[in-house]
Amino acid sequence: MKQLVELMVNNESYELAVEPQTTLLEVLRNDLGLTGTKEACGTGECGSCTVLIDGRPMLSCLTLALDCSQRDIVTIEGLAEGERMSPVQQAFQDCGAIQCGFCTPGMILSATALLEETPRPTEEQIKKALEGNLCRCTGYNKIIEAVKKASGQIAPDQIIPDKIISEQEQESQ
Amino acid sequence: MILPKFRHIRPRSIEEAVQLLAEYGPETRLCAGGTDLFPRMKYGLIRPEAVISLKGIPVKTPKVAPGGELHLDALMSLAEVARSPLVMKQAPILAEAAFNVGSNQIRQMATLGGNLCLEPRCSFYNQSHTFQFVDPCFKRNGDQCYLLPKGKKCCAVFCGDTASALISLGALVNIAGPQGNRELSVEDLYTGDPLRPIDISEKEILTDIHLPVYPLSRGSSFGRFSLRGGVEFAALNVAVTLDMGEDKTSCLKARIAVGAVRSAPVRMIGAEAAMAGNRLSKERIEEAAHLAAAEAHPFPHHGYTAPYLRECLKVETRRAILLAKKRVDGI
Ligand SMILES: Cc1cc2nc3c(=O)[nH]c(=O)nc-3n(C[C@H](O)[C@H](O)[C@H](O)COP(=O)(O)OP(=O)(O)OC[C@H]3O[C@@H](n4cnc5c(N)ncnc54)[C@H](O)[C@@H]3O)c2cc1C
Ligand code: FES
Ligand code: FES
Numbered sequence: 001m002k003q004l005v006e007l008m009v010n011n012e013s014y015e016l017a018v019e020p021q022t023t024l025l026e027v028l029r030n031d032l033g034l035t036g037t038k039e040a041c042g043t044g045e046c047g048s049c050t051v052l053i054d055g056r057p058m059l060s061c062l063t064l065a066l067d068c069s070q071r072d073i074v075t076i077e078g079l080a081e082g083e084r085m086s087p088v089q090q091a092f093q094d095c096g097a098i099q100c101g102f103c104t105p106g107m108i109l110s111a112t113a114l115l116e117e118t119p120r121p122t123e124e125q126i127k128k129a130l131e132g133n134l135c136r137c138t139g140y141n142k143i144i145e146a147v148k149k150a151s152g153q154i155a156p157d158q159i160i161p162d163k164i165i166s167e168q169e170q171e172s173q
Numbered sequence: 174m175i176l177p178k179f180r181h182i183r184p185r186s187i188e189e190a191v192q193l194l195a196e197y198g199p200e201t202r203l204c205a206g207g208t209d210l211f212p213r214m215k216y217g218l219i220r221p222e223a224v225i226s227l228k229g230i231p232v233k234t235p236k237v238a239p240g241g242e243l244h245l246d247a248l249m250s251l252a253e254v255a256r257s258p259l260v261m262k263q264a265p266i267l268a269e270a271a272f273n274v275g276s277n278q279i280r281q282m283a284t285l286g287g288n289l290c291l292e293p294r295c296s297f298y299n300q301s302h303t304f305q306f307v308d309p310c311f312k313r314n315g316d317q318c319y320l321l322p323k324g325k326k327c328c329a330v331f332c333g334d335t336a337s338a339l340i341s342l343g344a345l346v347n348i349a350g351p352q353g354n355r356e357l358s359v360e361d362l363y364t365g366d367p368l369r370p371i372d373i374s375e376k377e378i379l380t381d382i383h384l385p386v387y388p389l390s391r392g393s394s395f396g397r398f399s400l401r402g403g404v405e406f407a408a409l410n411v412a413v414t415l416d417m418g419e420d421k422t423s424c425l426k427a428r429i430a431v432g433a434v435r436s437a438p439v440r441m442i443g444a445e446a447a448m449a450g451n452r453l454s455k456e457r458i459e460e461a462a463h464l465a466a467a468e469a470h471p472f473p474h475h476g477y478t479a480p481y482l483r484e485c486l487k488v489e490t491r492r493a494i495l496l497a498k499k500r501v502d503g504i
Contacts (some may be wrong), residue, residue, distance in 0.1 A: 003181070004299055008185045017180070017277055020178070020179060020180060020181030020224070021176040021177065021178050021181075022176075023174070023176065023207045026175075033304075038176075038361055042174030042215060043174060043211075043212040043215055043216070044208055044212055044275070044278075044279060045404060047276065047278055056252070056281045057281060058278055058281050058282050059208075059282065061174070062208055062211045062212070062282065063207065063282070064181065064207070064226065064227075066181050067183070067226055067228045067229075089309075104335060106308070107211055110277065110278070125404075128277065128403075129277050130277075131276050131277065131403035132275065132276020132278045132279060132403075133276075133474070134404075135183050172297050
């Protein structure tokens, strides 16, 4: 039997009738059309469904929508201000930390939560905070670089864009 | 992956939850963080009729009782446990163990109580069985275990990390039920039977964890081995607590608990006895590590063979004892 739940997602309030077994992930994607949150494993291993609940990164695939009433939910769609990306989003783009992009929403939300709590994390702290977000493309180095950049620990001119690297490689060949 | 249908009930207090458990009967499951329960439900391993969510119950902050004991709410998230200053002071290895569970997201959701009540696991059982055409194992009401050749008893392994730390510290748990509250040592919480792993009935709820005073002369450490080191259950974990004499070299009492080797965490009685009352020389520590490896009898699990786990245990126990000793020295 469906039950009513009031959800606060990206500062907007929604009232929905959901089946008890519906996960927050299903509501976000199927009912609210917020498809930035991804599902891969569905069992807690990959982190692609990460959202912020009361500021903390949590797995929407293992969270019931009914357990989210009166909690503040932020998805990847809630980070940018209008056309302007959040510093973490911008850093991911600048550093080439995105390839297929499937892991990216979860990565960015985990990184955002980390920087909120630890504005200048060490590399170890970055790795620990992102250990639950798997990426099959980037090899992680650029993601770590992006988090360092977003925390102001790498100056923008220290980052060599991919284009220049490939030009350099061509020259050396 | 979708969850099967169930009724969702959300009590506001432990008392209400205890009442609801009695009302709804044995086909009901408690959900604290849901990080163990929901994957099992998604795989179709259990299909409870009702889920009692403990997420609507306010979580008590850690508190030091008049006698100096530290009281922790079982509903505290592992992330809170890992960063609580009181836990770091009075149970530093509990904070370490909590910090090593799963991933950051898991730790934010998972609770300490849920970690203690974690179902024993096995790589043959913990998966979807929809497309499997083998006879069910003991945990699915069958009559064989696939872990050992011709296995005639279930060998699922209790992989929780915080239990070893709590046993080594001599912690107690409080359990609420229809007949009131009862206290149990964490060590006695585990039955060793993988089909009925904890001594908590279907009508009871684990509510609090009580940690004894942590004397100045105490040193402790938590070691954990896994292949990848993140988002992975432990191949084994070991928690060591040493109470040292005034000279800081002789050991008055030792408590060693090892997890993820059998269906319950196990105390290393032989290794403890080898250290108690003795000076902790290099040879003595080596002897204790050897004894631990000999007395643990690990089940092979998750791709690790028993001889490999014994070797690992020797190394991890030696390291943990050395670190615990160092910590008493204040280095
Ligand atoms: C990807 C992944 C990695 C993981 N890695 C680890 C790891 O490294 N180490 C580890 O220890 N665990 C790990 N886990 C397992 C699990 O996340 C943790 O053990 C967690 O602490 C379980 O707590 P929970 O609150 O989420 O439990 P839940 O899923 O809510 O409950 C677990 C079980 O305990 C019962 N229960 C819960 N609370 C109570 C209570 N108060 N009283 C009585 N019964 C109760 C439930 O009915 C259920 O059967 C991992 C899980 C995943 C998905
Ligand atoms: S989809 Fe939620 S952790 Fe993989
Ligand atoms: S960019 Fe493809 S999975 Fe990370």
